[in-house]
Amino acid sequence: MARYVGLTWDHPRGRLALERAAEQATDAAGERLIEWHVHSLEGFESSPIEELAERYDVIVLDHPHLGDALAGDAIRPLDEVFEASFLDEVRAGAVGPSTASYTLDGRFWALPLDAATQVAVRVPELVPDAPTTWGEVRELAATAPVALSLAGPHAFLSFASTCVALGAEAGIVPATEPGAGLVDRAVGAEAFALMAELAARMPEGAADLNPIGLLERMRRDRDIAYIPLVYGYVNYASGPGALRFDDAPAATAGGRRGSTIGGTGIAITTRCRPDADLVAHLAGLLDPEVQRTFIPGHAGQPGLRSAWIDDAVNAASGAFYRATLETIDDAWVRPRVPRYIRFQSEASAILRDALLAPGAARADAALDDLDRAFDALARERSVL
Structure with missing residues (x-):
């Protein structure tokens, strides 16, 4: 023993x-x-x-x-x-x-x-050149199967990272202290719309897979060509069916790579x-x-x-490490407040339900729910 x-x-x-x-x-x-x-x-x-x-x-x-x-x-x-x-x-x-x-x-x-941290990953024979901006990701999704990482806490993590990229030029990132909302509403709405557009085209069943499941499926089945944000696992970067990992997309060429460190x-x-x-x-x-x-x-x-x-x-x-070094250097650090883990799960459920729902009119309600859930942490903290 x-x-x-x-x-x-x-x-x-x-x-x-x-x-x-x-x-x-x-x-x-x-x-x-x-x-x-x-x-x-x-x-x-x-x-x-x-x-x-x-x-x-x-x-x-x-x-x-x-x-x-x-x-x-x-x-x-x-x-x-x-x-x-x-x-x-x-x-x-x-x-x-x-x-x-x-x-x-x-x-x-x-x-x-x-x-x-969250990085991009692709099947090299399906996507020879990695997108560098979210606009290029949109273009790729029109011709190749692109997935998002949405299972478990990852819907929120993908959303936060997208907000980091889209808000970079204005210096806007998600809040790390509760009490005044989670993220600027315009940036949050833009991130939600982008994710909803991609979610509507996702390969069947991909929304239910955690990062390991997504990478296993990519390596095995090759029916997901690209994921713009998924936690990098070096184990899938070599050997049979090796995937290629790249820096996460930025909003504009040369901009901050949106990612959430893990x-x-x-x-x-x-x-x-x-x-x-x-x-x-x-x-x-x-x-x-x-x-x-x-x-x-x-x-x-x-x-x-x-x-x-x-x-x-x-x-x-x-070259897994060098290919994603810029992204990890740019990565956002999540809140470290009591009850955050519970919030992360709740926020992901809110986003996943809204992103996968038919139609596209759920953004405002989802963002309101995120703000309420996040700011509730401040009230709970005051009574701990």
Whole structure:
């Protein structure tokens, strides 16, 4: 029996590198240091972090869980556990806004093990050249099967990313603090109209698939030619049926790539009493050489920029990292407020129902519902 128990998500990218590293890790007495349990992608996206923290010592989480985690005193700030010099190196080395996403209330809460954001993906023989703007995406959808990622929380995430791109010229992004609505109404209406247009032409059944399901179907069936926004999985960028990943579309050529950062961080729960062996093991996962070799060598997706720009890492991944680097650097960081995860699920249901409904007269009602649901978080926060 291992001394510590960790929880990650059930996909090779989420579990394999952690499991292989754990096989090599022992404590001072020669016993197994940590074992990893897994839950589904849907569990990773929506399970209450406070409940998980009662059962696990180490949790792989997404940054929007921080609001609930801090409100429930579920995880430890990293400066209680790791040397300041190590944390400074991680902060400086992480790709995109990964460091910012795990920093809240002036403290750093999770090690950015894995970096990901929504990017574009295509079947190369069907779409030889990737669209660079949303106008080009519209043109492509007239002649090729284009899908959106709408299942689970992804309808909201796709909407937020589209808003980031369309509002870039005016400096408009979705709000991260509730109380004054979610997004500028004109930008929100434009994003909704664009998504509704694309949703009306989606291949049958695509709206029900999570990102892994969409990418599996693209690789296997080739009946989805292009997705403008889906969380990037390097596992689909090489091997038989390899897909091509590209930067997400901008509103205009040279504009900001609209995307919402995801990825995963390693957090230590307050129930955990980490010893020097565990601290060294977790720190080792963020070692630049481990990130460059061991993590991608075991189906992982590194969190350090040095790995993302490495020649060997890109050669082995169909240039997945360099082809999407601009997008992750531009990515938007979601709210980290209590009850946000619940809002994200509610907002996605609102958008999915409206986008897939017959007709096109649902935008105002859907945007009103989004504002109400988001601003309700401010009222709930005041009574926590």
